Amino acid sequence: MALFLLERTSPLPPAESWRRLTAWPRHADVVPLTRVSVVTPPPTRVGTVFVARSGVGPVAFDDPMEVVVWQPPEDGAPGRCRLAKRGTFVTGWAEIEVHPSDGGGSRVVWREELLVRRLPGFLDRPLAWTARRMFGRAAEGLLRAG
DSSP states (O other), X not given: OEEEEEEEEESSOHHHHHHHHTOGGGGGXXXXXXXXXXXXXXXXXXXXXXXXXXXXXXXXXXXXXXXXEEEOOBTTBOEEEEEEEEOSSEEEEEEEEEEEOGGGOEEEEEEEEEEETTOOGGGHHHHHHXXXXXXXXXXXXXHHOO
16 A cells, blocks of 8 residues: 655645635646536535546556535635545545645645556565656646646
């Protein structure tokens, strides 16, 4: 099991950072070789399901996720979203928090626990390192994109 945590700051207000980070289809714009489709009707809420399909051709897998906690930021309180990974290949969870920061910006905290089936335990540390870098770049891209 690979666990990682990353933090990013943004000059964007918390509500805008939240909107960008939880626009699930936009994740495909910043994660290579990935398409994202939302299975349930909008708006996002507890019970929303989306699927990230990563890879190329026969070397691809689906990563279905369900929103199990949905608390958008409001009235100065941080926002928190928790996703349960429901796949047969990748399981675990992800949490995205958006906190207000000084000067009207925001601070993002992203925690994720990944379990890749049939992946030997000695590869957990390299997986966590790689995932942290990849999702860190994804968060930066989402916060930077219009």
